[in-house]
Amino acid sequence: MLIAGAILCLVASTAPAPALSAGRTTFSVSSFGAAGNGIADDSEIDGDVLAPPGMGYWPKARRPLQWLNFKWLDGFTIQGTGTVDGQSTLLRSVSPANVSQHWYISGVKPTLIRFYSSFNVSVRNIRITNSPQCHLKFDSSGGIKVKNITISSPGDSLNTDGIHLQNTRDVDIRSSSIGCGDDCISIQTGCSNVHMKNINCNPGHGISLGGLGKDNSLACVSDVFAEHINVENALYGVRIKTWQGGKGTVRNITFSNVRVANVATPIAIDQFYCDAGGGGARCGNRSDAVGITGVAYRRVAGTYTYQPVRLACSDARPCTGVSMADVRRRTAAAALLEVVRRGDGDDRADGHRLPAEEQWIRDAFNQAI
Template identity: 55%
Template sequence: MKLKIITLFVIITSISLTAANHAHMIRQSKMHNMKQKNPLLFNVLAFGAKGDGLSDDSKALLAAWKSACKISGAVIEIPSELKFLIKPVTLQGPCMPNLVLQIDGIILAPAKIATWTKFSLYQWINFKWLHDFTIQGSGTADGQGYNWWDSSSHNSQIKKVKKIPSIKPTALRFYASNNITVRDISIRNSPLCHLKFDNSKGVKINNITIFSPGNSPNTDGIHLQNSQDVEIQHSNVGSGDDCVSIQTGCSNIHVHHISCSPGHGISLGGLGKGKSLACVSNIVIENITMLNTLYGTRIKTWQGGLGSVKNVSFSNIQVTDVKYPIMIDQYYCDKINQYACENQTEAVAISGVEFNQISGTYAIQPIHLACSSSFPCIDVVLDSIQLQPSKKYGALIQQQLCSNSYGKSSGLLVPESMDYCVRSGSDFIRRISRSHDVSC
């Protein structure tokens, strides 16, 4: 019996040493390749990174960044086949133009909540004040958010015992940056939002994959606020919240050829919370597929808000078993009991919204237009919409809801009753609905 135990121990030890030796050989090989000097290449291994997934490689990344930031066209390389544990960092500019962060390996956020400090809860990797910057590669940024989701309990006693922070970090956040490209990489399992842009302009997102489970709370895929001239294309997004979230201050946004599952669809808002000013305009969402999402195309605003949403187009959207494929909700409330939200007469004005060529199956309600009686939705267009009830969810099916929406319908509409969802608006309706435009 002792001989068997010793033999098993030797085998396990041998396997562990083989794996460790393999990782060491990979690091040594990459270090050797780096000696063939490329003045534009800054590999984090050359700055002391271990790449074992356990050692803190944050300082090595910061050192590589600091050096590369000074050289036009520099590439910071996170090599493949290795894992790099990165604690919360800010990668800050201004830098020389055409800087590239090449992520081919795996970067890992700290898994234990206790290792995060009160100074790092807003984001994991913060990109700040950058211009002409690209993130690309075949690698993955893994936020390891499992503990944050498991702790998302409404029981305050559990929160108190576990000392769970009320703030959760976004995985990758850009602030005040221009001409930014993010392509090819994967972002997974963020504690909160996966990829966020604040106060940025000229953003291109192409061929990325974002994923967290459908039950991971508030894990938006791509979140935009106060950002302009953004194109998001040819990507797969799955999360526990909106696949793409467009917030106040956004204009000239083009989202196309996106697959969304799981998640809450593509949303504008919620806008106007706390009587705030919300301004969103010139949004094009097209060529989208959605599977088993909560919503499809949605605009949501809080009562009491100011400002406007205008010139929005949703077209060529394919939905499968989506609960609410088309929604405008000017009575949005994030409380479990919506009656707990105060009724107010002010509202964010909504105008010029087109739903065109939306087809597939719905699980609960084909269309939900709940517009304000004080500030009705105007110039709403329903064109060529064909939505059939899902055979899987027959017991949940409800009649459509359409109130205070004005505009026109055309093309084949299924169900046919959708033709009565929008009414011809009078000049009086137009005047009161547009009275907030001056605020934007």
């Protein structure tokens, strides 16, 4: 771990911190107050914590999938006024072949901060920037609180999710700003009771559930609530995406008080999701799908650049219980409205030209489809 002009305090200490010597690039955190006693689990970051500046600095025997990896913790807090910097800008000029040679799994760059099988974890007040891949990940964990953090990476940095949740329950994310090259918040299978409030996403791919059900897998997500969300300069606003052939259910999802600006598609449900690397065989038609039921959109307003709403639901397992109320869109430029609706066996596709000034969709889809 490289610590530049900073102090990393794993345990609060009243003793003065030693001076950082010029020319030194590595330090022992025990010199700055780390007890290492297995009991005191509060970490304060009050400076810049820098990842290694290139692939050659990582261990050669086994390239890590995570840089800072926390496992099997209970009652752990990361807080402070400092920055965790993944320095991924130093990797963007590296060719894909060299990336494949150097990382543990071919082409997969490390997540910056990951919590695994940990409970009652808080992350607050810090800044996380320039991750090679995902910035902050919670896997197989519970009782998670994230507050007042800032995540930032360029909008063209691939696969750099802001916050990634997987098999994690009882999550509260609030009062945070996230800008990245992928989903600002990504919610994957096994997540439930997730609350997001006062989130700014700019740029990125918005708030996403999925992709779920990849490779015919089982996916279950429930009780997700996002309110007072601001999304700007993004590909999507709020989105649910599932792969064909998957199994399971997405249920009881609410998006309310969502503001969008310069967003390509603010509202999307896509049961035909397939990423660019999926290949024709993987993206072919399947007879099963992850079910989507009980999704509510309330008070969504702003500007879009492509289409305001896209609902692409499966014939095999249609979306049910989808409702929208007080949904307002203004075109950033004249655009074509395309709503693809396949629900309850009634397939229909409607398209019409929107006025250049303003399009209202108010109290639409109040009845279940």
